[in-house]
Every structure is written in C-alpha cells, then in structure tokens.
Amino acid sequence: MAVPPSDNSKMMTNKPADAGRESAIDIRFGQVGLVQVRIRTTDPGAILDELTGRIATAPRFFERTAVCLDLSGLEKSPDVAEVRGVIDAVRRAGMLSIGLTTGSLGVEALSGALQLPVLSHFRAQRESVPTVQEAPQPQPPQPSESAGLPALLHQQTVRSGQRVYARSRDLVVTATVSAGAEVIADGCVHIYGALRGRAMAGAREDTTARVFCQEFHAELVSIAGVFRVFETIPPELAGKPVQAWLDGEKLNFSRIGG
Amino acid sequence: MTEIIVVTSGKGGVGKTTTSASISCGLARRGKKVAVIDFDIGLRNLDLIMGCERRVVYDFVNVIQGDCTLKQALIKDKRIETLYVLAASQTRDKDALSPEGVRRVLDELTAEGFDYIICDSPAGIEKGAHLAMYFADRAVVVVNPEVSSVRDSDRILGLLASKTQRAEQGNGGVKEHLLLTRYSPRRVATGEMMSVTDVKEILGLDVIGVVPESADVLSASNAGIPVILNEESDASRAYDDAVSRLLGESLPLRFVDEPKKGFFARMFGG
Numbered sequence: 001m002a003v004p005p006s007d008n009s010k011m012m013t014n015k016p017a018d019a020g021r022e023s024a025i026d027i028r029f030g031q032v033g034l035v036q037v038r039i040r041t042t043d044p045g046a047i048l049d050e051l052t053g054r055i056a057t058a059p060r061f062f063e064r065t066a067v068c069l070d071l072s073g074l075e076k077s078p079d080v081a082e083v084r085g086v087i088d089a090v091r092r093a094g095m096l097s098i099g100l101t102t103g104s105l106g107v108e109a110l111s112g113a114l115q116l117p118v119l120s121h122f123r124a125q126r127e128s129v130p131t132v133q134e135a136p137q138p139q140p141p142q143p144s145e146s147a148g149l150p151a152l153l154h155q156q157t158v159r160s161g162q163r164v165y166a167r168s169r170d171l172v173v174t175a176t177v178s179a180g181a182e183v184i185a186d187g188c189v190h191i192y193g194a195l196r197g198r199a200m201a202g203a204r205e206d207t208t209a210r211v212f213c214q215e216f217h218a219e220l221v222s223i224a225g226v227f228r229v230f231e232t233i234p235p236e237l238a239g240k241p242v243q244a245w246l247d248g249e250k251l252n253f254s255r256i257g258g
Numbered sequence: 259m260t261e262i263i264v265v266t267s268g269k270g271g272v273g274k275t276t277t278s279a280s281i282s283c284g285l286a287r288r289g290k291k292v293a294v295i296d297f298d299i300g301l302r303n304l305d306l307i308m309g310c311e312r313r314v315v316y317d318f319v320n321v322i323q324g325d326c327t328l329k330q331a332l333i334k335d336k337r338i339e340t341l342y343v344l345a346a347s348q349t350r351d352k353d354a355l356s357p358e359g360v361r362r363v364l365d366e367l368t369a370e371g372f373d374y375i376i377c378d379s380p381a382g383i384e385k386g387a388h389l390a391m392y393f394a395d396r397a398v399v400v401v402n403p404e405v406s407s408v409r410d411s412d413r414i415l416g417l418l419a420s421k422t423q424r425a426e427q428g429n430g431g432v433k434e435h436l437l438l439t440r441y442s443p444r445r446v447a448t449g450e451m452m453s454v455t456d457v458k459e460i461l462g463l464d465v466i467g468v469v470p471e472s473a474d475v476l477s478a479s480n481a482g483i484p485v486i487l488n489e490e491s492d493a494s495r496a497y498d499d500a501v502s503r504l505l506g507e508s509l510p511l512r513f514v515d516e517p518k519k520g521f522f523a524r525m526f527g528g
Contacts, residue, residue, distance in 0.1 A: 156419060157415070157462045158416075159412050159413060159415050159416025159419065160409055160410075160412040160413040160416060161413045161416050161417075162416045162420070175462065176462055178412045178416075178460070178461075179409060179412070179460075180409060180412070180413070181416075196460070
C-alpha cells in the first residue's frame with residue numbers, strides 16, 4: 001500500500017501525554033493498510049474459488065485479514081442479498097469484510113442495509129466507473145487539490161523514534177531528520193537540513209510528489225509506496241543536496257544544483 | 259528559584275551517575291544548595307559513587323510512600339556543606355515510583371530552598387527514565403562518542419521535546435545540554451572514535467563539556483569520591499568547566515585535542 005514496510009499503524013498520534021493516571025480510552029487518528037477486494041461478479045462460488053486459490057500462496061498472511069469490498073468493478077449495482085452472498089464467500093475464505101469502498105452507485109443504501117461503513121478510497125477514483133459523477137460523495141482531496149493547503153512547517157530536529165506526518169499537504173522541515181526518525185507527507189517532503197532517517201512523500205499514492213533535502217544521508221526514501229533502502233549511500237549523493245522523484249515504477253535520485 | 263536538572267542518556271554505562279555526582283558536587287562547591295536524587299530504583303548506585311552507601315537508612319521510595327519524612331531520607335554530604343543525596347531503593351522496582359509522589363518530593367525540596375535538584379536517570383526509556391525527566395527544567399544528555407550512544411541520545415532528546423511537563427505546557431520546553439564522556443582525543447585522531455564535531459552535528463546541540471577517558475574515573479567511583487573532587491585529574495577539570503558552563507559562563511573546550519608533544523618528547527619518544 002501507500003507506505004513502506006515500517007509500522008504505519010499510527011501515523012500521527014496526538015495523545016495528551018499524561019504522566020498521571022491512564023484515561024479509560026484514547027481516541028487516535030490512525031492510518032492502516034487495508035486489503036481491498038475488487039469484485040467483478042457477485043457469484044459467491046466463483047469468488048470463493050478464486051480467493052481460496054490466491055490465499056493458498058500465503059495462507060497465514062490472509063488469515064482473519066480485514067478487507068474492504070470494492071464494488072465498482074461490477075456491471076450493475078448489486079442488491080443487498082447479492083452482497084451478503086459475497087461477504088459470506090469472503091468470510092469462508094478466511095477473511096473478514098469490514099466495509100465498502102466509495103465510488104459505486106447505491107453504496108450508501110447497501111451500507112445502511114448491511115451495517116457496514118463506507119470507507120473512502122485514498123487512491124484517485126478509477127475512470128472506468130461512469131456512475132461516480134452521478135453520486136457525488138465527499139472524496140479525499142486529490143493530489144492536485146492538496147496544493148491548496150499550506151505546507152506543514154516543522155522547525156525542530158525530528159529525533160530518532162519521532163514521526164511527523166503532513167496530511168493532504170507538503171511537509172517542510174527546517175532542521176535535521178535524525179537516523180531512526182520518519183517524515184511523511186501526502187504531498188512533497190522538503191528538508192532544509194540533513195536527512196538521516198526516512199522520508200516518504202506521496203503517502204496517499206501521489207506519484208508526482210518528491211522528496212528534497214539539503215544533505216542526503218537517508219536510510220529510506222519512498223514516493224507513492226515505491227521505496228528504496230540505502231544500506232550504503234552512493235558517494236555522488238552522500239551529504240549533497242538531493243531530490244527524489246518517481247518515473248513510472250522507478251525511483252530516481254539526483255543532486256540539486258550541479 | 260529551584261532548577262531541576264535531569265542527567266540522562268538512554269544508553270547504560272555512559273557515565274550518568276558519575277556525571278550526576280560530579281555536577282552536584284561542582285554546583286554545591288560554588289555555594290549552591292543541591293539535592294541529587296537516584297531514580298534508578300532497584301539498582302541503586304549513586305550512593306556508592308557519592309560514598310554514602312553505609313548511611314542510607316531511608317530512601318526515595320520510602321519518602322514517596324510516606325514511611326519517613328524527606329528530612330530523614332536526605333543524606334548530608336560529609337565533604338560539602340550544601341550537598342544532599344536521596345538514595346534509590348535497592349529492594350523495590352521502578353513501579354514504586356508514581357508521578358504524584360515524585361512531584362510531591364520535588365515540590366518539598368523546592369520549598370526547602372534548594373537551588374538545584376539533580377535527577378540521576380536510569381538507562382532506558384521506561385518509567386524510571388520518564389519520571390526522572392518529566393519535571394525537569396534542563397537536561398544534561400550524557401553521550402559517549404560512539405554510534406549507539408549517539409542514537410540513544412537522539413531518542414532521549416526526542417522524548418525530552420515531547421514527554422516532559424515543560425513540553426506539554428508549551429513553555430519553552432526543556433533546555434538541553436550535551437556532555438561527552440569517555441572521550442579519547444588519541445582515538446579520535448586515528449578515526450576509531452567519533453569527534454566532538456561529529457556528535458554535535460548529528461545531535462544538533464551545543465556541548466557543555468567533554469570529559470576525557472580517564473582511569474581516575476574508575477578509581478574515584480570505587481573510592482566513593484566523585485571524580486570532580488580529585489583536583490589532579492583532567493576529568494575533574496572537565497567536569498568543573500561543565501558546571502561553569504551550566505551556570506552560564508563561556509569557556510573554551512579543553513581536552514579535545516591530542517596533547518602536543520614537546521621537542522624532547524618528539525625526539526626521544528613520549
């Protein structure tokens with residue numbers, strides 16, 4: 001999904017650290033990777049067959065995995081009974097349906113009838129769904145819209161173990177990002193200091209996002225989920241101002257200014 | 259006004275307790291009223307370094323749990339009039355510390371008119387270390403010139419910037435200082451050890467002291483005399499400089515370069 005292999009389950013937690021007593025609950029905003037199953041038929045038998053076949057390749061990985069059903073690949077919008085059949089097939093394959101993705105006609109009605117939440121797609125909506133326009137729903141900001149939000153400015157050193165996330169916008173760090181620290185943005189990441197930790201741009205798969213830094217010593221750089229780990233830093237980049245961008249599936253790095 | 263200074267590092271064995279002992283002696287020698295508290299519950303060491311281990315009757319946990327008064331638990335140093343030690347408990351574990359209890363003890367010390375409270379943090383980032391730093395106004399981060407110590411210090415600096423009372427209240431945060439210990443100019447020159455400049459650059463902080471690697475530190479610890487009191491030692495002078503800098507003086511760093519050999523030493527081998 002969008003973010004490389006590190007633990008991305010708590011992108012940004014803003015828990016008021018209370019040295020005193022523990023509160024009964026913590027409400028936290030978190031982003032988790034989610035398996036999405038896009039179905040092209042509502043035939044439970046066909047779905048179960050295919051899922052079982054796929055799962056056989058990595059059985060433990062899919063065991064009780066939460067999945068989100070994407071109905072946008074269907075010819076016509078399914079009725080409640082059909083979707084129930086699909087959910088049952090998915091469950092028999094060992095996975096648990098926890099929601100429906102947006103972007104298909106009648107999904108709100110299905111959501112109500114099935115008591116399943118509608119989860120918004122991070123990825124740009126697919127063009128193959130003509131019904132999208134007819135069902136205007138709140139959609140996540142598209143990459144191009146993110147330019148409207150001012151960048152998140154972070155002026156302190158990002159220390160080992162810390163994580164800074166700029167949601168739906170660029171991130172500007174005017175200090176160093178230490179080894180073991182992570183800076184993440186849905187837009188571009190700009191670091192006017194040394195980058196010794198991890199930088200992830202386009203966390204919601206904006207492939208045009210870039211990473212810029214003043215002094216390159218990165219552990220990992222990722223753009224829209226395509227990442228590269230630096231066990232050793234190429235000598236032509238080490239300590240230099242560097243930018244990274246995505247060209248198709250290839251992550252490119254070059255020095256800035258000669 | 260009382261200032262609470264935590265001596266911390268993340269990594270173990272870098273010299274936190276040695277530093278706590280020497281800094282508190284250095285401050286007390288300048289006439290400040292100083293209490294030094296061992297937060298390493300269950301692994302008490304500070305009393306050994308301070309040479310008062312046979313006078314520990316009550317400890318920090320006893321005060322927190324109300325078994326005794328603070329006055330009963332504070333051990334007055336025999337060498338310096340204005341220095342007091344609050345030992346850790348050897349028989350309890352870190353769960354005996356509570357935030358309210360620690361706050362109460364610190365408040366009481368403040369009310370007693372102490373100028374400085376030095377909190378000697380345990381290694382790690384668990385409860386003991388957290389409580390040692392939570393109420394601090396300033397932090398002395400002890401770091402050895404090697405990569406794992408630097409990494410751990412970076413982590414600690416991150417916690418100081420987020421998990422302390424000052425950070426939470428947003429009133430300027432904890433003022434951070436870097437203290438390098440076990441520094442060997444010779445090994446830096448041969449590239450075996452990170453230099454002051456390297457460490458400063460990675461951690462992005464100013465250095466308030468560089469304590470050279472010295473056999474005097476070990477012998478002072480074993481004798482129960484904080485190394486700062488051994489006037490013959492380079493380590494003592496380095497710690498004394500660090501205390502001056504803590505108090506706002508600006509002094510050039512000493513003991514960071516390999517001593518230059520004189521003509522005769524060069525001629526005849528030194």
